Amino acid sequence: MSRLTDLIALAKAKDPQFGADLDKEFKVLSSRLPFGLNFERHRPEAVELPQGAIRKGNKVHVLPERGSTKKGDPRLWQVKAVHKVGDGKIADLELLGAAEAQTQTVKLDDLVVVAEFRDTIYPGLRSTGMVQRGGDKPHHTVINGENYHVLKALTYTHRGKVDAIYIDQPYNSGAKDWKYNNDYVEKDDLYRHSKWLAMVERRLLVAKELLNLADSVLIVTIDEKEYLRLGLLLEQLFPEARMQMISSSINPKGSARGKEFYRVDEYIFFLAFGRAVVQDFLVPGLCISKLDSGIDENSATTEEGGELPDVRWASLLRSGSGAQREESHLKFYPIYVDVKQQKIIGCGVPLPLGEHPLIDTEITDVRACWPRRQDGSEGRWQLKVESFKTLWGNGHVKIGSIRNDKITFYYLMEGQRKKLEDGQLIVTGTDEYGGIVVGFARSESISGRPKTQWMATSHSATDHGSSLLRKIIPGRSFPFPKSLYAVEDALRFFVGKKKSAIILDFFSGSGTTAHAVMRLNHQDGGRRQCISVTNNEVAADEQTALRQQGLRPGDPDWEKWGICDYITKPRVQAAITGKTPDGQPIKGDYKFTDEFPMADGFEENAEFFTLTYETPVSVSHNRAFARIAPLLWLRAGSQGRRIDKLPATGWEVVEAYGLLADVDGATPFCNAINKAKNLRVAFIVTDDDRRFQAIARRLPDGIEPVRLYESYLTNFSFANGE
Numbered sequence: 001m002s003r004l005t006d007l008i009a010l011a012k013a014k015d016p017q018f019g020a021d022l023d024k025e026f027k028v029l030s031s032r033l034p035f036g037l038n039f040e041r042h043r044p045e046a047v048e049l050p051q052g053a054i055r056k057g058n059k060v061h062v063l064p065e066r067g068s069t070k071k072g073d074p075r076l077w078q079v080k081a082v083h084k085v086g087d088g089k090i091a092d093l094e095l096l097g098a099a100e101a102q103t104q105t106v107k108l109d110d111l112v113v114v115a116e117f118r119d120t121i122y123p124g125l126r127s128t129g130m131v132q133r134g135g136d137k138p139h140h141t142v143i144n145g146e147n148y149h150v151l152k153a154l155t156y157t158h159r160g161k162v163d164a165i166y167i168d169q170p171y172n173s174g175a176k177d178w179k180y181n182n183d184y185v186e187k188d189d190l191y192r193h194s195k196w197l198a199m200v201e202r203r204l205l206v207a208k209e210l211l212n213l214a215d216s217v218l219i220v221t222i223d224e225k226e227y228l229r230l231g232l233l234l235e236q237l238f239p240e241a242r243m244q245m246i247s248s249s250i251n252p253k254g255s256a257r258g259k260e261f262y263r264v265d266e267y268i269f270f271l272a273f274g275r276a277v278v279q280d281f282l283v284p285g286l287c288i289s290k291l292d293s294g295i296d297e298n299s300a301t302t303e304e305g306g307e308l309p310d311v312r313w314a315s316l317l318r319s320g321s322g323a324q325r326e327e328s329h330l331k332f333y334p335i336y337v338d339v340k341q342q343k344i345i346g347c348g349v350p351l352p353l354g355e356h357p358l359i360d361t362e363i364t365d366v367r368a369c370w371p372r373r374q375d376g377s378e379g380r381w382q383l384k385v386e387s388f389k390t391l392w393g394n395g396h397v398k399i400g401s402i403r404n405d406k407i408t409f410y411y412l413m414e415g416q417r418k419k420l421e422d423g424q425l426i427v428t429g430t431d432e433y434g435g436i437v438v439g440f441a442r443s444e445s446i447s448g449r450p451k452t453q454w455m456a457t458s459h460s461a462t463d464h465g466s467s468l469l470r471k472i473i474p475g476r477s478f479p480f481p482k483s484l485y486a487v488e489d490a491l492r493f494f495v496g497k498k499k500s501a502i503i504l505d506f507f508s509g510s511g512t513t514a515h516a517v518m519r520l521n522h523q524d525g526g527r528r529q530c531i532s533v534t535n536n537e538v539a540a541d542e543q544t545a546l547r548q549q550g551l552r553p554g555d556p557d558w559e560k561w562g563i564c565d566y567i568t569k570p571r572v573q574a575a576i577t578g579k580t581p582d583g584q585p586i587k588g589d590y591k592f593t594d595e596f597p598m599a600d601g602f603e604e605n606a607e608f609f610t611l612t613y614e615t616p617v618s619v620s621h622n623r624a625f626a627r628i629a630p631l632l633w634l635r636a637g638s639q640g641r642r643i644d645k646l647p648a649t650g651w652e653v654v655e656a657y658g659l660l661a662d663v664d665g666a667t668p669f670c671n672a673i674n675k676a677k678n679l680r681v682a683f684i685v686t687d688d689d690r691r692f693q694a695i696a697r698r699l700p701d702g703i704e705p706v707r708l709y710e711s712y713l714t715n716f717s718f719a720n721g722e
Helices: 002-014 016-031 147-157 192-210 227-237 385-393 414-422 461-472 484-495 512-524 540-548 563-577 616-620 625-635 663-675 689-697 710-719
Strands: 046-049 059-062 077-085 088-095 103-107 111-116 122-132 139-144 164-167 215-222 242-249 265-274 287-289 335-338 343-347 366-369 397-403 406-411 425-430 436-440 446-450 502-505 529-534 605-614 651-653 657-660 681-685 704-708
Touching: 002 016, 059 088, 122 139, 122 147, 122 563, 122 625, 122 710, 139 512, 139 563, 147 192, 147 529, 147 605, 147 625, 147 710, 164 484, 192 227, 215 227, 215 484, 227 242, 227 265, 265 484, 343 385, 343 397, 366 406, 385 397, 414 425, 461 484, 461 563, 484 512, 502 512, 512 529, 512 563, 529 563, 563 605, 605 616, 605 625, 616 710, 625 657, 625 681, 651 663, 657 663, 663 681, 663 689, 681 689, 689 704, 704 710
Parallel strands: 139 529, 139 605, 164 215, 164 502, 502 529, 657 681, 681 704
Antiparallel strands: 046 111, 059 077, 059 111, 077 088, 088 103, 122 605, 215 265, 242 265, 287 446, 335 343, 335 366, 397 406, 425 436, 651 657
16 A cells, blocks of 8 residues: 555656546545445546637537537647637647647637536526516526536535435436436446446535435435445435335336336435424325224324324415406405404405406405405406305305405315315314314324335326426427426425425426425415526437537527426426416316316416536626626525626615625615515625624624625635545
């Protein structure tokens, strides 16, 4: 060993980077145990950035000629200088790692920036659109970028804050579904398994920094090809976690594998950290019934003493498509509420089209509540007057909440009313507004504790993954999307009672996880938010045709076919609006736990971003503020307005955070902070640590002071070495 140490020291003297790499690999080998999972880490990954600006010092690949389907030059070159020639630009290149110096001059259009995973990056975000229907709810975010780099970016915004991570990474089946160092890993690659493990390990190590290890869960899906290696890897990376593997039926009909057994299932690893436990929820096909567990039929609780799942009441106010007053004018009428006694006392008659409710300024105990939508426009109720009176008379319409000037109403849907008639449901009491509370009958007691083998029809990937996706974004396909309800159920057992949970999916693909989180919010009025990360890779089969047309990655006509732009973003937007990308109402209904028309959409907000790569100089000199601004907003909770420009007054305070760009404005800034409510973070731009500390001491308790740009630059200087 001492001889090897001496040789490494000599290598460091001649080539510091080469020597450091040798030293790192030597330490890995010398620390290996004689048991457990041992695999080759390979050289750090590299990713091409087709939309990255080419600057002096960049690493680049030389692209093949337009129209060629050949692979480009895999060697790495470094840009030594950039010159303007005529209407274009050229770059002087030098080959990296060559024994003898090699140089060439190439047009900028024929180069693509390459980032190796050992490189320090300074990330930013560029907004590419948004959809807003959720009022003051936090925004879901979809980020287009290399997921390892996005995870690194999230170490600045979400370190230790994530409640659940759900990932469905490539299964390493030999199909062209993932790349290593810009090339597809083929089925006969001798290092296929170790490359896959190295790829997953790098990302999980960063993901661990994001999890709230005091109370969170990591959920990872896999099939039979890599579950053994993945299980060992997870045990080694997360020794503090409580890990279980679930077998889940995803294709009851089975898929043929040559002359092998038909495959009907896949596996899900659940890793629970800290206080995280499996929560009791009734999910048919997943949970233990009284017949399985020996629950006393006279008991109204679960085997462990937990409460049975709540019976869902539907919102009386119509949402989604068809929610405007004009769509059904007979459902535009007032509901009268005695605000002093906090109870419904009746309803009025529909107001003819063209007439509008008068604003009554007289203060009385009776308020007329009209169906108003989130944006203040005139909407409609779900029921006509006659149906409303019947259901109200039976106690099947009630007040949901009274907050300031807003009163919400709920009603029992037909299926729940039928169960009430049949005795499957019973009235268990009244709520704070005198409305009935409905629960499962004692004889129908069921434990919500799930089993380790899931056999639920709702988890069919064919019926509720591929088929559902075709309804949402017709004419577009994505290989093997998960069942929406399978992802929803997996998350429910850990975040079902965390209504403000943050969920991360950094292999988001078609966007099923974000869709599932919106479903959970719809069921209980939650404010959970999902961060979805995907790249804009074009499917392998489509790349050849596009290259033959003379297109390259980075061209608009190439990028529009990428996963993020063609599948993920349109799906998330369609799920919220209830309309397909062509503007048509989505056909069909959601099923199982929460049944309603997909055309109703969700009252949620989402914003879409693309990862950018900045320089430390542009960051520290405020030239990159527009791309850093979304990171500050994300760190403050992705809620409310965002400060996208440096304030002319030197400071600004919005709903969730404040920014002090000029310390001379510290006094009015601190005064505004002290008056604000629900503020989380105060960003202070200064190079003087003493002034920063002085201003931080003037802030109220509970406000996190953050020094810009020192905190940003330090985070990425230390976080991104490989």
